[in-house]
Amino acid sequence: MSVDQATVRRIARLARIRISDNEVPKLEGELNHILGWIEMLGEVDTDNVEPMTSVVENKMRLRADKANDGGYPERVTGNAPASDDNFFMVPKVVE
Amino acid sequence: MSDLLNLTIAQARDALSTGQFKASELTEAYIGAVEAARSLNAYIVETPDKAREMAAASDERIARGEAGPLEGIPLGIKDLFATEGVHTQACSHILDQFKPAYESTVTANLWADGAVMLGKLNMDEFAMGSSNETSYYGPVKNPWRAKGSNADLVPGGSSGGSAAAVAAHICAGATATDTGGSIRQPAAFTGTVGIKPTYGRVSRWGTVAFASSLDQAGPIARDVRDAAILLKSIASVDPKDTTSVDMEVPDYETAIGKSVKGMKIGIPAEYRMDGMPDDIEALWQKGIDWLRDAGAEIVNISLPHTKYALPAYYIVAPAEASSNLARYDGVRYGLRVPGDDIVAMYENTRAEGFGAEVRRRIMIGTYVLSAGYYDAYYVKAQKVRTLIKRDFEMSFADGVDAILTPATPSAAFGVADQDMSADPVKMYLNDIFTVTVNMAGLPGIAVPAGLDAKGLPLGLQLIGKPFDEATLFQVGKVIEDQAGSFQPDKWWS
Numbered sequence: 001m002s003v004d005q006a007t008v009r010r011i012a013r014l015a016r017i018r019i020s021d022n023e024v025p026k027l028e029g030e031l032n033h034i035l036g037w038i039e040m041l042g043e044v045d046t047d048n049v050e051p052m053t054s055v056v057e058n059k060m061r062l063r064a065d066k067a068n069d070g071g072y073p074e075r076v077t078g079n080a081p082a083s084d085d086n087f088f089m090v091p092k093v094v095e
Numbered sequence: 096m097s098d099l100l101n102l103t104i105a106q107a108r109d110a111l112s113t114g115q116f117k118a119s120e121l122t123e124a125y126i127g128a129v130e131a132a133r134s135l136n137a138y139i140v141e142t143p144d145k146a147r148e149m150a151a152a153s154d155e156r157i158a159r160g161e162a163g164p165l166e167g168i169p170l171g172i173k174d175l176f177a178t179e180g181v182h183t184q185a186c187s188h189i190l191d192q193f194k195p196a197y198e199s200t201v202t203a204n205l206w207a208d209g210a211v212m213l214g215k216l217n218m219d220e221f222a223m224g225s226s227n228e229t230s231y232y233g234p235v236k237n238p239w240r241a242k243g244s245n246a247d248l249v250p251g252g253s254s255g256g257s258a259a260a261v262a263a264h265i266c267a268g269a270t271a272t273d274t275g276g277s278i279r280q281p282a283a284f285t286g287t288v289g290i291k292p293t294y295g296r297v298s299r300w301g302t303v304a305f306a307s308s309l310d311q312a313g314p315i316a317r318d319v320r321d322a323a324i325l326l327k328s329i330a331s332v333d334p335k336d337t338t339s340v341d342m343e344v345p346d347y348e349t350a351i352g353k354s355v356k357g358m359k360i361g362i363p364a365e366y367r368m369d370g371m372p373d374d375i376e377a378l379w380q381k382g383i384d385w386l387r388d389a390g391a392e393i394v395n396i397s398l399p400h401t402k403y404a405l406p407a408y409y410i411v412a413p414a415e416a417s418s419n420l421a422r423y424d425g426v427r428y429g430l431r432v433p434g435d436d437i438v439a440m441y442e443n444t445r446a447e448g449f450g451a452e453v454r455r456r457i458m459i460g461t462y463v464l465s466a467g468y469y470d471a472y473y474v475k476a477q478k479v480r481t482l483i484k485r486d487f488e489m490s491f492a493d494g495v496d497a498i499l500t501p502a503t504p505s506a507a508f509g510v511a512d513q514d515m516s517a518d519p520v521k522m523y524l525n526d527i528f529t530v531t532v533n534m535a536g537l538p539g540i541a542v543p544a545g546l547d548a549k550g551l552p553l554g555l556q557l558i559g560k561p562f563d564e565a566t567l568f569q570v571g572k573v574i575e576d577q578a579g580s581f582q583p584d585k586w587w588s
Contacts, residue, residue, distance in 0.1 A: 015461040018442035037520050038406045051477035055536030056295045075196040081431035091437045
């Protein structure tokens with residue numbers, strides 16, 4: 001499988017990364033080079049093989065469904081590029 | 096004072112406990128060495144005031160007879176670990192000014208044991224790289240140079256700052272992380288010891304996430320014993336990371352010095368790559384001979400899916416990275432680049448904040464997870480991963496105690512190497528011997544084993560059974576005893 005320039009633009013949009021027109025051909029080449037190399041996996045017979053979900057057997061631990069942390073919004077928003085009154089500030093999204 | 100810098104962690108620990116010098120003196124010596132070695136670019140942030148405070152507290156605890164296992168030992172911390180109130184950016188522009196309000200479990204464990212923080216260490220951006228050249232703060236220089244050459248070499252990556260700092264004696268030991276080889280490859284390039292523990296042995300909480308099913312923290316140290324001491328401290332079960340295992344952490348140091356007589360060491364045929372340099376081939380044979388002479392039984396094994404580990408990794412790791420790195424959107428922390436609307440703000444922030452390699456991997460990950468491609472790429476890769484793990488399980492079931500391989504396909508290469516920078520896949524191939532271990536969740540250690548014809552360090556890797564790090568320290572020590580230790584000639588200050 002390979003990507004064309006329209007696909008490169010679509011991926012960038014999905015990934016929320018702005019790309020300029022002159023970056024598109026370069027990215028197309030790089031992504032296709034990597035994807036071409038990955039094609040090697042087609043040689044492997046994976047019929048009747050379960051996909052890995054957990055690399056180490058481990059029982060999921062449970063805890064009581066109770067809040068055990070929090071109550072310090074100023075610390076949570078302390079690193080925000082823009083915040084006001086312990087809220088994150090973003091550009092207007094609703095007219 | 097430079098004598099103090101030559102002490103291993105074990106030696107410094109013993110000297111501090113018998114009052115031969117103070118923790119403050121040891122820390123002061125390191126602070127001076129860190130400043131003098133700035134040309135290496137190993138530290139991106141120095142925290143001398145914090146170090147002095149912590150060392151003074153260590154001296155008080157030693158005086159009261161309450162010394163911890165790492166009391167007064169000065170360490171460097173990879174920039175991937177959250178350190179409360181101290182620069183933590185994964186060496187990325189997108190985390191500009193980020194100072195976490197919390198401490199990672201790994202570093203909290205070290206401080207609870209009495210260790211002292213010297214500063215934050217350089218690394219590839221978000222741990223994506225094998226040369227430390229993707230760092231927003233510029234490349235790290237390897238303390239090692241080829242004989243008769245002044246050319247700068249890379250220290251490997253992504254834990255390049257950690258490995259360089261340990262090799263240059265500008266910390267007694269360092270934290271590092273390994274997703275595809277990021278502890279073991281730089282350790283091999285710098286003549287240091289690095290261990291990636293079994294997945295789940297160390298808590299990932301507070302460590303900036305790259306690929307969550309592969310990431311594991313571990314130490315880089317000057318020798319096998321120091322690596323064992325550090326791993327004992329950082330390993331723990333953690334309620335904040337459900338993938339950390341609830342299993343007692345053994346005293347790894349007791350494994351050191353034990354005989355390997357009767358142990359079965361597997362030699363995988365598939366690691367004998369075409370075009371492998373003669374030096375590496377010869378070194379591997381030397382390792383085999385050392386272990387055989389020490390009484391181990393050498394057995395040939397087959398790990399048939401080895402060559403598929405790296406391409407499968409380049410599906411799984413970017414897929415998980417694209418998801419983990421979605422959080423960097425200019426809202427909650429770090430860089431924000433304005434745009435006409437909120438989507439433009441996200442896109443501008445992420446375009447400017449991420450470097451080229453990180454953007455490339457996010458795009459690969461986004462593509463392989465996108466509608467219609469998920470089964471063909473991600474599910475396929477996870478099936479291959481099952482097969483890779485099964486290969487190892489079959490060898491261990493046959494009685495193999497540990498597997499011996501080269502750590503890297505070459506010695507350290509030059510900063511701004513033309514071939515590597517022109518071809519990302521070529522750079523990825525650095526991890527060809529290490530990445531299988533991450534895919535199978537196993538522990539792996541890189542131990543320095545010799546120098547190549549140019550006088551550059553080379554390492555051997557030992558791969559162990561799940562949660563059997565103790566055997567890796569035991570066998571690693573035999574290699575270390577036979578190979579000796581390796582020190583770069585000091586040119587940097």
